[in-house]
Amino acid sequence: MMGHDTELRRELRRYLIGFALALILTVVPFALVAWGALSFGTALSVIGISAILQGVVQLRFFLDIDLSTQKREDLHLILFTVLLLSIMAAGTIWIMASLANRMIA
Amino acid sequence: MTDKCHPGINLGIRHGEAHQHAEKVMFGFWVFLMSDLVLFGVIFATYVTTVTPMGIAGGPGPADVFDLKSVFIQTMLLLTSSLTFGIATLMLRHEKGIRNIVLWLCVTLGLGLGFLTLELRDFATMFASGAVPSRSGFLSAFFALVPLHGLHVAAGAIWIVVMLAQVAIFGLIPMVKTRLLRLALFWHFLDVIWIAIFSIVYLGGLA
Amino acid sequence: MTALLDWGWPLGVFTLEQLPFVRAYNNPTTSELIGAGAASLVVLGGLAVLVILTWFGWWRPLWRNWLTSTDHKRIGIMYIVLSLVMLSRGVIEGALMRTQQATGLNSGFLTPDHFSQLFSTHGTIMIFFVAMPFVAGLINYVMPLQIGARDMSFPVMNQISLGLTAVGAVLVMISLVLGQFSTGGWTAYPPYTGKVFSPGVGPDYWIWSVAIAGIGSTLTGINFAVTIYKERAPGMHLFRMPLFTWTALCAAILLIFALPPLTVSTLMLALDRYLGFHFFTNDLGGNLMNYANLFWLFGHPEVYLLVLPAFGVFSEVIATYSGKRLYGYASLVYATMAISVLSFTVWLHHFFTMGQGANVNIAFGIATMVIAIPTGVKVYDWMATMFRGRIRFSVPMVYATGFLILFVIGGLSGVILANPTIDYQVHNSVFLVAHFHNVLIPGVLYGMLAGYHYWFPKAFGFRLSEGWGYVTATLWIFGFAFTFFPLYVAGLLGMPRRSVSFSDPSFQPLMLIAVFGAVLIMGALAALVVQLFVSIRNRKVLAVPLGDPWNGRTLEWATSSPPPEYNFAIIPTVTSRDMFALDKARGTAFEASQNYKDIVLPKNTAIGMIVSIGGTGLGLALVWQIWWLALVCVTGMLIALIGDTFRKDVHRVIPAADVAREHKEWLKKIADAKPVNRLEEATPHNTGFAAQEDAQ
């Protein structure tokens, strides 16, 4: 077993790396939007990708979640949430967009 | 028993009973957070359907009411508070003493309150300019979604105060440790929700 | 906004004209008199309960053994009591509506408004305060026993969940006496339920009873899931769990993920009504379709979370009374999981006609039809379980038979409705009413009643009277058929649902057949009450204290009846499916242990009652806009809940010596008992110790 303090230092470093990555992934989309440098579509994809990446970064570095955990059962339940949420959100937007289109047409 | 008995940061085996107890309560709290995530998720989906000419109904739209600079500062405050709570958790995990834990909790609390102050100030500005929830479907959805997150942060802040009291009264007994662990999870979760809010509501609205 | 901040009159918007007695006095029509009669029943019933409790001195035991208990078994029983009480109101309302429509050619005796209130309360009660608490109660009672656990993972939260569910039911009951309930149906669609079209308090009653109970249900779901994940006895892998527990797990997952959209939609409706938001209004960017979408994101998974545990009950019942192990266990598990996931992909079939494009409709229509496949798999598995079994035609098996035949019909009418083009023709007709009663009554209700009959002796130590059981089950089955099959025909003829009267004389004979069915159902309800009464009176003869009256296969039968509060003296070790059947076959089911241990259980707590009373106060305050009361209740509950986390001394210990003594007494009784074979199952010889002549 590692010494107490080396472990602490290693974990602290993990947090700081995570923080730095999150910072980058926040500042970039903010800057792009603030300067209005990109077209709407491109901006939206950059924002979307940064958001997803930052979600992963936070899970990985702040919450120490990775795919090698021994407790697979628990992780499954958590991943299942993401599946259901995508079904609900995507379905909602699809349905409401279809309605809106037909009301304008 | 292993050093990692639930997803997220663990106390570790050296915490004995508290670590063992954590398996059940932490998993329960994860499940609760997932339920809460779905709650936010469907509000997000509904919000998105209102950022349309029909939903805005001739009232002020995102570009008229959002203050990007203030939102950026709020984001920084919340992100930093996530880091400081993380440090508090490490202090707990590595048994660095009550003083260190309390110190980092207080820093987190301060950042959280700073976030809330700025957010409330933004809301006040919006209200003053006539951007009230009863103006349009879009503003209704905005004022359901963003303040709900703020309400969660406020609850988290109260929870920090309660935990400071419990640390003072009971010391770091197992019950208090596992509660701090859950509070940490809650706080990180609020930051993740905020990523979605600033990306979808603010940046998406202003892009 | 001004009304909102008006603190002047301490009772908010409440006035005396809101009392049904005053209304009936001012305007003595049949409708108002029925309303006043129902209100008097609630008041008199409440008073009668108070008098009885005081007369027999039952307040203290009630408080100590039940209301403050954190024992999952007692909480489960309280859920079921709540459900049965609400069932009687729901059934009476259903019968009243059937009577109205039987006389409804151009007239009838109820006003349209009263009829609307009846289908709104009936639907809301049946779904949220009959079916949900019955399911929650059975799972609460049975699941921890089936997995060899001492209790739920979070016993105190369990108590709070019950308290919140009760708040919802109490609010609906109070709406009979103070003011009026919503007229917007159990779905409460805006903009009709918005402030413009429904300025009264009705929709507010609906909102708060459903929202508060919904929070309780979410917590229940979390509790069930964590319990099943974390409290299983050693060796009980997921694939060794009894099927009922599997369905409980899936129901829990549905609760956790399906309740949030309901919470969101009800609270958004509340924001519209109270604070002038524009989520679902007709003007200023509101969009009622968002409500339909959110509500059914919850609504469809909801019906599966009700029916899956019923499937679980039938799986246990059919295996036990066929004397065989369940056929196709793995396929049943996978079918259950498939149904749970698919149930999140079909919600749009409840609003095919809302106006979205054909592609959207087709996608959801196909997804809906796909659910029929895993359901069909289950039906075949149950039939294969019975095939070549030694079937005992007990009361739960009568329900199971009725279920298999009738539920398939209901399911098939569902597949018909899943076709959007057909749905365009029959939606909003009584064809739909026939369809959903056809799955809810034979599916959910028969399942729950079968479970009630099956596990009653476990909970109370005596069987329910079989004779009255057969009467009840038969009446339910024929009553259902006579009431609802005519509605399929009337629906195809074009009779709209939710209509107080009609003008087409060809509906008339069908309505008369239906009211005959409703009479049979009222008989079934009465028989259910008589059965309970007769069984309690004959409890000595019906006693099965040794715990295993039906030669059961799963762990809940491996302990005495009623079980000790800690469930098992020694936590069983599991090496196979149907562990108790295996233990009995090997002769190792009833053995004393060398090392009994102290057992730690949670202490009683009043927090559930505090939340329950505070929640009721809050609900009433919000309905009647009594802001000071709302403030008092919220602060009170917060202080109580936070204060509760400062309690350190929350456990009590049952010494190992006591556990050992109780266990050995029970084992001795078993050693002295005469085993009973299956032919004598329904006779006084049955004391709950099963002979193993036909073990397989």
Ligand code: HEM
């Ligand atoms: C036991 C005998 C029952 C009778 C006689 C009965 C009768 C009725 C009637 C007459 C209606 C109104 C139909 C219409 O709108 O035209 C109705 C609606 C409804 N029933 Fe039942 N019912 C019974 C049991 C149940 C059960 C067990 C459930 C659920 C578990 C249930 C759930 C509902 C629902 C959800 C509605 C729709 C309410 C609405 O329109 O908003 N019913 N029932």
Ligand SMILES: [Cu+2]
């Ligand atoms: Cu459905």
